[in-house]
Amino acid sequence: MSRWLSLYAVAAYSFLHLPLVVLAVFSFNSSRYTRWEGFSLVWYRAAFEDAQLGEAAVNSFLIGVAATALATIAGTLCAYGLWKRQSAWITTTLYLSLVTPEIVIGIALLAFYQWVFRFLSIQLGIHTVILAHVMFSIAYVVTVVGARLRTFDAGLEEAAMDLGATEWQAFRRVTLPQLLPGVASAALLVFITSFDDYVITSLVAGVDSETLPMVIYAMARRGFNPAVNAISTLIVFGLGVLILAGERLRES
Amino acid sequence: MTRLRAWFLAPSALLLAALFLIPLGIICAYSLMTRGPYGGVSGPWTWDNYARLPDPLYLLILWRSLLYAAISTALCVLMGFPLALFLARSGHRRNLYLALVIVPFWTSFLVRTYAWMFLLRETGLINSVLVWLGILEQPFEMLYTPFAVILGLVYGYLPFMVLPIYATLERLDRSLIEAAADLGARPLESLFRIVIPLSRPGILAGSVLVFISCLGAYLTPDLLGGGKTIMIGNLVQNQFTSARDWPFGSALSLLLMLVVMLLLMPVLRRRQEGLL
Numbered sequence: 243m244s245r246w247l248s249l250y251a252v253a254a255y256s257f258l259h260l261p262l263v264v265l266a267v268f269s270f271n272s273s274r275y276t277r278w279e280g281f282s283l284v285w286y287r288a289a290f291e292d293a294q295l296g297e298a299a300v301n302s303f304l305i306g307v308a309a310t311a312l313a314t315i316a317g318t319l320c321a322y323g324l325w326k327r328q329s330a331w332i333t334t335t336l337y338l339s340l341v342t343p344e345i346v347i348g349i350a351l352l353a354f355y356q357w358v359f360r361f362l363s364i365q366l367g368i369h370t371v372i373l374a375h376v377m378f379s380i381a382y383v384v385t386v387v388g389a390r391l392r393t394f395d396a397g398l399e400e401a402a403m404d405l406g407a408t409e410w411q412a413f414r415r416v417t418l419p420q421l422l423p424g425v426a427s428a429a430l431l432v433f434i435t436s437f438d439d440y441v442i443t444s445l446v447a448g449v450d451s452e453t454l455p456m457v458i459y460a461m462a463r464r465g466f467n468p469a470v471n472a473i474s475t476l477i478v479f480g481l482g483v484l485i486l487a488g489e490r491l492r493e494s
Numbered sequence: 495m496t497r498l499r500a501w502f503l504a505p506s507a508l509l510l511a512a513l514f515l516i517p518l519g520i521i522c523a524y525s526l527m528t529r530g531p532y533g534g535v536s537g538p539w540t541w542d543n544y545a546r547l548p549d550p551l552y553l554l555i556l557w558r559s560l561l562y563a564a565i566s567t568a569l570c571v572l573m574g575f576p577l578a579l580f581l582a583r584s585g586h587r588r589n590l591y592l593a594l595v596i597v598p599f600w601t602s603f604l605v606r607t608y609a610w611m612f613l614l615r616e617t618g619l620i621n622s623v624l625v626w627l628g629i630l631e632q633p634f635e636m637l638y639t640p641f642a643v644i645l646g647l648v649y650g651y652l653p654f655m656v657l658p659i660y661a662t663l664e665r666l667d668r669s670l671i672e673a674a675a676d677l678g679a680r681p682l683e684s685l686f687r688i689v690i691p692l693s694r695p696g697i698l699a700g701s702v703l704v705f706i707s708c709l710g711a712y713l714t715p716d717l718l719g720g721g722k723t724i725m726i727g728n729l730v731q732n733q734f735t736s737a738r739d740w741p742f743g744s745a746l747s748l749l750l751m752l753v754v755m756l757l758l759m760p761v762l763r764r765r766q767e768g769l770l
Contacts, residue, residue, distance in 0.1 A: 244583065251580040251591075254573060258598050258652070261609035264619060268612070276612075276619050320506035323499045332503060335510050341758060343710025345727040346747040349734045350517035353744070357520055377513035380506050409498045431600075438602045441712050445734070455604045462608050462717065471612065474605040485600045489593055 262478055269471035285472040295457055295473060302454040305368060305443075306436040309375035314429040316376070317383025318421065322413065324384065325391040340381040347378060348445035355446060366448035374446045375439065379432040386431060386492070390424030423491045430488040434481050525744035535740050543745035552729070552746075559725040562640070562715075563708035566647040567655075570704045571697060573648070574655035578696070579689070581656070582663035592660075599653035607646055607717050614642050614718070638720030646714040651707050655700035662696030663689070702761045706754045726750055 272282030289295055324332060339347070351374050355366060394417065402412040418425075440455040447453065454477070461470045525543050530536040546552070577595070584591050598606065613619050614636040621633035636642055666689065674684040690697075712727035719725075724732075726746065733743025 247576060247580045247583070250576045254577045254580075255594055257573075257649070258595065261613055261649070262598060262601070262606065265605075265609045265612055268619070276617060276622050316505040316509060319502040323502035326499045329503065332507055332510070335515065336506075339510065339514050341706065341754060343706075343712075343727065343747075343750060343754065345710060345712045345730050346521075346751055347514075347517075349730060349743060349747055350521045351513065352734060353520050353524060353740065354513070354517035373509075373513055377509055380509060384506070413498070434600055438604065440604050445731075455602070458604060458608065459717075462611060466612075466615065466617070470608065474602070474608060477605055478601045481601045482597055485597050486593065489596065493589075 265471050266475040266478070269468065269475045271468065274466075274468055285468040286476075288469040289472045289476075292469065294452075295454070295469075298452050298454045298457040301368065301451055302437055305371050305375060305451075305453060306433045308372045309379060309436045310429050310433045312372070313376045313379035313432045314383055314425060317380045317428065317432075318387050318425050320380065321384045321387035321391060322417070322421075325388065325394075336381040336384055339378060340385075344378075344439075344441040347374075348442040351377075351442065352445045366446060366451070368448075368451040370446045370448070371443055371451055371453070374442050375432075375436040378439075378442065379435060382431050382435065383425075383428040386428040387421060387424045390421055394420055427488045427491040430484050430491070434484055434488075438477075438481070521744045521747060524741050525748055527741050529739050529741050543741045546742060547745065547749060555724055555729050556726055556749075558723070559709055559727075562644055562647065562723075562725065563705050563711075566644050566651070566708045567701050567705045569644070569648045570652050570655040571701060574652055574700065575659055575690075575693075575697070577652075578656050578659035578663055578693075581660045582666070595653050595656055603650060604713065606650065607713055610642065610646050610649065611637060611717060614645075637718060638723070640719070640723050642718040643715050643723045643725075646718040647708045647711060650711075650714060651704045654703040654707060658699040658703065659693055659696040662693045666692055699761055702757055706757055709753065709757075710750060 268276065268278075269285055270281050270283070271278055272284060273279035320332065323329075351370075355370055359365065398416055398420075399412045402416045403409070407415065438455060439453075440459055443453050444456050444459070447456065454473075458470055458473060461467050524535050526539050526541070527535045528538060528540055528542070581588065581591055581595070611618075615621070616633050616635050616637070618637075620636065621630070624630040625633055670688055670692070671684050674688050675681075679687070709725075710727055711725055712731060715723050715725040715728055716731075727750070730743050730747045730750065733739045733746060737743075
């Protein structure tokens, strides 16, 4: 039976990976059609010279960094607070935010922003996207950092406080350093999710805050363009490296 | 401690209240209001939006969403269980094999969906190869069909099935299988009478995760499907963009959330087992 299982695994892994491999291979094709005509970097040059793609990549990066910083700080503090003592309200809300379909979160935020804008003279833009990403990322951070805290020995903090540390010092000097690998892996997770999100982002972004997924979506919709293969390959490769780094951190 | 804890919880509590609970509350309120003359919302308060839900057109879309989600979930169980079994028995290279499941899962969902557009389109690779091999006389459109949507859903959410099943299989007491073998059970027999029944919590957790993800899917039916494969997520989005009927869109999204919550009940009770 184990031989059949291994054969099956080969097929299953092919199913998971071949579409991305094929996409990557054809991003190096010199032809615009799905017929191999020789190796070329022409589509990478086209992608890099595309001003819209460049602008969107900068937006995505800025949004990713800002959302990661805010969500990681808020989520880590929250995980620590919940570890000290559970709060049914916060845990339930976090869980709810995790299972609510993206499209529902997107339209609810859109409705909320439009309602707020009646009273304040601001518009949809990068800031609304960042806030949306922070909101849906907090639950990820609390989950990852919370898992790390469950393996942490509470006695260490008590010992620090017996020796005269304040609560804050015990957290800052004893607990937080132990949590850092979990915090870093949570931050990577948030950045990846933020960088990749399309559904929520497209609903709450303004005209000047188009992100990379939004531009890719529009290009994919418009018809076949090998530059999309090139930029997609770069994204898969870049995110793949980040994911592997995150896995390493979580195991350590 | 309590004061420091309050300060620590405050940022997340505020963000969740302002950007999650209040927006959901607004959606609840909008679902009970009337569409304004220019697409906004206005009074009077009414149940009309809910009364419109049983329309045959919307019921068809709801039914289709449930059907696609059910088919995709069944396919994920069939494809995911053997893969989880392989992972649980893979020995010292287990971490590598596990990473090979997780990495494509976390790389861009949009790019993975786009990859299937590239493969399935009329001038795409699968058609080209089939024509070149002489299996097909001429290419046919595989994109924009129910087949493409279900394929995309299975591809997108298969790891959601594999990981919980793997988690239960990993904790399975191996001595039970050895005992069965000692008592004369053949491998297939012990698979069907011991391993599969004992991994039910994982299969259940995976199925619920895949089912609710498929039910709320937006991007997959949007990119791989066409007019005849619209799912409830697309309908919600459409009400908030081109149709500009926010009250009805709100009612629809609350219906979607209600179904998701009902499905999650059995899994929530098992949360203490650490599967989610």
